[in-house]
Amino acid sequence: MSPPFPVTIYHNPACGTSRNTLAMIRAAGYEPVVVEYLKEGWTRAQLAALLAAMKARPRDVLRIAGTPAQALGLLEADVTDDHLLAAMIEHPILVNRPIVVTPRGTALARPSERVFDLLEQVPDSFTKEDGEVVWPVSR
Numbered sequence: 001m002s003p004p005f006p007v008t009i010y011h012n013p014a015c016g017t018s019r020n021t022l023a024m025i026r027a028a029g030y031e032p033v034v035v036e037y038l039k040e041g042w043t044r045a046q047l048a049a050l051l052a053a054m055k056a057r058p059r060d061v062l063r064i065a066g067t068p069a070q071a072l073g074l075l076e077a078d079v080t081d082d083h084l085l086a087a088m089i090e091h092p093i094l095v096n097r098p099i100v101v102t103p104r105g106t107a108l109a110r111p112s113e114r115v116f117d118l119l120e121q122v123p124d125s126f127t128k129e130d131g132e133v134v135w136p137v138s139r
Helices: 016-027 044-054 081-090 112-118
Strands: 008-011 033-036 099-102 105-108
Touching: 008 016, 016 112, 044 081, 044 099, 044 105, 099 112, 105 112
Parallel strands: 008 033
Antiparallel strands: 008 099, 099 105
């Protein structure tokens, strides 16, 4: 049974970092709300709230690799936050992942170990998909 500590992950199951982050959350004893944002999409209010919680701008979470960011002209310095948000709503893949929300904060969990900063409890160790063993820093 999950402890009373809500965790939400904006997840892309095709992404190794996102899969590792989700597995780390579960290894710590949580069953998070999993939002597959590529299926569900984004709303402007939702993205704005996540960015505000992270104290970030759209460019801070813009994913370039494997996305139409360059083709859409989003890498130009004069692209506004409003234009980036609109593009992210139209093309959800433009938002880097995973984003994790807990009572301890909201963050882009890249690298995946970043998620440990957001959890109240962490596993003693965790082995990633590629075999790398992660030892969370004790608090």
